[in-house]
Every structure is written in C-alpha cells, then in structure tokens.
Amino acid sequence: MAERTTAGRATAGRATAGRLTAREAIGAVVDDSTFAELAVSERASAPDGPIGWEGYDVSHARAQERTGERESVVCGFGAFGGRRAVLLAFEFGFLGGSLGERTGDRIEAAYTAAREERLPLVSLVATGGSRMQEGMRALTQLQRVAHQSALNRAAGLPQIAVLRDPTTGGGWATLGAGADVILALSGAQVGFAGSRVRPPDADPAAYTAEGQLTAGHIDQVVAPQELRASLGRWLTLLAGRPDSPPAPAPPPAAFVAAQPPETGWDAVLRARAAGRPRAGAYLDAYFELREPVSGDRCGGVDPGMLCGFGLREGRTVAYAAQCGTATLPAGYRTAARLIRLADRLGVPVLTLVDTPGAANDHRAERAGAGAAIADTFAAVATASVPVTTLVIGEGGSGGALALAAPDHTWVTPDSYFSVIAPEAAAAILKRPAGAVRDTADQLRLRPQDLVELGMARGVVGRG
Missing domain, CATH: 3.90.226.10 (2-enoyl-CoA Hydratase; Chain A, domain 1)
Structure with missing residues (x-):
C-alpha cells in the first residue's frame, strides 16, 4: 500500500460544537509525527452521484471546502505508545461522517493494509450512518465493511473501535459494534437510531456511551484526555506477536499456606x-x-x-x-x-x-x-x-x-x-x-x- 506522510499538514477543518475533526482526533491519540496517510485511488462518479441526487455534487464540494477533506474518512498508519497500527478516523463535518461508496473504498483500503502488514486496526468513529444521497449504493457499504471486518477477524488481527460523538446508524452497527474491543468517549451519543429518527418517548440515556456500557454493549467509557494512554495499553496487550503455539498461562500462587482441610x-x-x-x-x-x-x-x-x-x-x-x-x-x-x-x-x-x-x-x-x-x-x-x-x-x-x-x-x-x-x-x-x-x-x-x-x-x- 502506498502511503504519504501528512504529520505536518495543518488541519483544514475546525472542530464544531466541541467535536474534534478527524485529523484532530488522530493527532490526539497517535505518537507525535507518526501518522502516514494511505493513498487511496478514487473511483469516478456520475454527475450527482450513483442515483443522480440533485445538488449532491454541490453539497460534496462544499463539504470538501469546509473540512479540507476529500471524503468522510481519513485512514493511514500511526503508532500508539510505540505500537504500530492502521487507523481510520471519521470526519463528521463532511456530510455528517456518512458512508458512501468512496468512504467504503477508504475503509476497505484500511482493512486491506492491516492484513498486508499484520497490524491491528483502530477506528475513531463519528458518523450519522449511510449517505442518503447515494441511496442503496451507500447502504450496501455496510456489507462491504462487514466483509472486510470478517477477513481481518479470520486473519487473527485485533480491531479496536473508539466511539466518538455521535456514533449512530450503520457505522455503529458495523465498525463500532463489530469490533473486538469497544471504547467510547464519555458523553458520546451512541446508538443505532440517530436523534432525529427515534421514537418520541425514547429514553435518551439509552443512546449514550454510559447507557451502552450499562447495557453490556461496549467495554469501557474513556475520558477524552485518557484515550491516548488507553489505546497504548490496549495495543500493548493485543498487538504483540503471540507464541506459536502459545504456552499455557501458569496458575497464580495461592495467598495462603494452610494445611489441607481435615474434613x-x-x-x-x-x-x-x-x-x-x-x-x-x-x-x-x-x-x-x-x-x-x-x-x-x-x-x-x-x-x-x-x-x-x-x-x-x-x-x-x-x-x-x-x-x-x-x-x-x-x-x-x-x-x-x-x-x-x-x-x-x-x-x-x-x-x-x-x-x-x-x-x-x-x-x-x-x-x-x-x-x-x-x-x-x-x-x-x-x-x-x-x-x-x-x-x-x-x-x-x-x-x-x-x-x-x-x-x-x-x-x-x-x-x-x-x-x-x-x-x-x-x-x-x-x-x-x-x-x-x-x-x-x-x-x-x-x-x-x-x-x-x-x-x-x-x-x-x-x-
């Protein structure tokens, strides 16, 4: 996989409403100057996209100008506490971090790079779901992501998801919930249903990182300032080269040295x-x-x-x-x-x-x-x-x-x-x-x- 270094590139998009851009999120977790972006070939697109949604090209161009990104996902290589991994980060400012065909191209490239390099994959997810302006062609990207995830799972490569605000729709149901280890930033909105499509009587607490933790759907809620250290620990645990075959773990020592019980x-x-x-x-x-x-x-x-x-x-x-x-x-x-x-x-x-x-x-x-x-x-x-x-x-x-x-x-x-x-x-x-x-x-x-x-x-x- 070709890659190009972007560690020194200034962030074009700015955080809004307290949310980090994709590159700000990357910079907050990777070791300094270690991120190298994947070069992904972009497919040609018909005017106004695959289903001819009027005005889609204009919206897409505005999203590029506003964020400085060409699509809603940035992917590449980075190090976490000295451990190398493939990283993909969603840019929510780009059409709500939605998944379209080109987004799928980038995600597939990230998974493929992880398999080729035998590396873990870390996803910094912030998305509203599938891109309506691409219709069913966008929705089927979820199948594509699921397939790539399954290939990496079969290859024995760990997948870690970090749920940012918000993580909803298909992004939660594939990259998020499908990961091996699921971390969520405190206070993040997390749920399959986005805020505009939930039942009017829905309990809002159920759609939070904390609510998902209580319900057993994620592993940890992490404060933003602790995420870098947390990912470093997880990659230390999961990214090492295991013994082949692995030796048994020795039993722990007992805390007591009592004589065997008489009865x-x-x-x-x-x-x-x-x-x-x-x-x-x-x-x-x-x-x-x-x-x-x-x-x-x-x-x-x-x-x-x-x-x-x-x-x-x-x-x-x-x-x-x-x-x-x-x-x-x-x-x-x-x-x-x-x-x-x-x-x-x-x-x-x-x-x-x-x-x-x-x-x-x-x-x-x-x-x-x-x-x-x-x-x-x-x-x-x-x-x-x-x-x-x-x-x-x-x-x-x-x-x-x-x-x-x-x-x-x-x-x-x-x-x-x-x-x-x-x-x-x-x-x-x-x-x-x-x-x-x-x-x-x-x-x-x-x-x-x-x-x-x-x-x-x-x-x-x-x-």
Missing part, C-alpha cells in the same frame, strides 16, 4: 470465609497491567464476572474470573466472548473459579441461564489456545465447571469443588440438617480429594 465441611467453611482473597486480589498480584472487557453484547452485565486481558511477565494472557457470587447468564456470555476472542488472537486464557453456582432465580431462567452455561462449556471445549484454571474459593456444580479447563485445573488450599453444595445434597437425599457435615465428607470435595480423584493437577502453594 469436607472444613473445606467448605474455608472457601466461604468472608475474609478470603477474591478474584480481584489474584488478578492484581498476577498481572503487571490489565484492561477489562465488559458486557455480553445482549443487554446484560454481570459484576461478579471479571474478564479482560493482562500482561504477565511481558506476555498477554486473557482472563475470566468469578468473584464469589452466583454467576448470571450475562457473566457466562461475557466469559465465552472473551475466550473466543483470545482463541482467535492466539492468547492463552486463565480462568478463576469461585461461585456457589449459577444464578437460578426466575430472572436468570428468563435470561437464558442454560444456553449461556452451555455456550461457556463450548467455548472452553473448542479453544485451540491453552486454558488454565485455578479454583480459588467455591466450586459450585456446573456453574463453576463451565469455566474449568479439563486436565489443566488447579486448586488453592482454601477452595472446594463439588457436584452440588452439601446442604442441597442433604436436602435432596432427605437427610436431616445435622447430616450436612457428613454429606460434605461423602462428596469428597476437599482440595486433596480433587487431586486424588484426578479432577485437579495439584494444590498451588503460596507465592
């Missing part, structure tokens, strides 16, 4: 102790740097499931960690999404098991608990990258087993793993309450039992 009930009490270290403590001790992903992309978030990517001794490891609560369907779907993304990028996975079991109330059933758990089992079972599991607390039935790696699960001294909780087992067997302790012994759920039964490879020691 099954002792193991249960240890795992349920209020002061026991939880997933956040293990992740903080294990990683030098980590960035979270959030949400199941289906309208749900589970605060009891921590997912993301971290840096461990210079190597990226993906993690999915239960936090000791009953895991919601959204938590399982988020974990499955994380594991599949890590698999595609060639990144090993660490899972931390700590749950009394899957949430089983009526809300969880209506949210698809069974399907979500099944999908997590499938994600672990089909992962081509190694998955390492450490049971750090309660291992409650299938809700815990869904995250456990067959043949590569470890346990801590203050954990247990059981086919069912001792209290539930006693109740099902119609035993008196006083029989719970004996039932716990019969279940053979202690850490040393799990090793003896071949369910765990070993009990990890304190670091």
